[in-house]
Amino acid sequence: MMKEKGYIAVFKGSAVEADQVHDYLSENAIGSLVRNHLQENFLAGWMSVEADHSAEVFVSEDDFLKAEALVKNIFHAGAATDEPALEGE
Numbered sequence: 001m002m003k004e005k006g007y008i009a010v011f012k013g014s015a016v017e018a019d020q021v022h023d024y025l026s027e028n029a030i031g032s033l034v035r036n037h038l039q040e041n042f043l044a045g046w047m048s049v050e051a052d053h054s055a056e057v058f059v060s061e062d063d064f065l066k067a068e069a070l071v072k073n074i075f076h077a078g079a080a081t082d083e084p085a086l087e088g089e
Contacts, residue, residue: 007033007058010067015039018055024074025059030067033058 010032011021018034025032038054059067 006061008061008064009056010059010064011057011071013055015055018057021057021071021074025057025067025070028066028070030059030063030070032067 010025011018013021015034015036015038018036022032022034034055034057036055057071
């Protein structure tokens with residue numbers, strides 16, 4: 001679990017998945033930040049991050065437990081429906 005200045009990473013995956021997690025947290029009144037390592041490296045002039053683990057979603061320490069539960073819900077939501085799960089389900 002990575003921490004940055006009062007924020008804790010609640011998710012690590014592709015940039016598309018991270019955006020989905022960010023939107024879902026927002027819909028549930030939790031603010032989050034997305035850090036796209038792939039884009040950061042590209043803008044810096046090198047490519048050293050795997051696309052599958054290129055982004056992280058951070059939430060405040062106060063929101064971490066609620067956000068963690070919601071993120072787990074996202075991954076298991078697709079298992080019982082036609083919706084795809086976000087990661088390896």
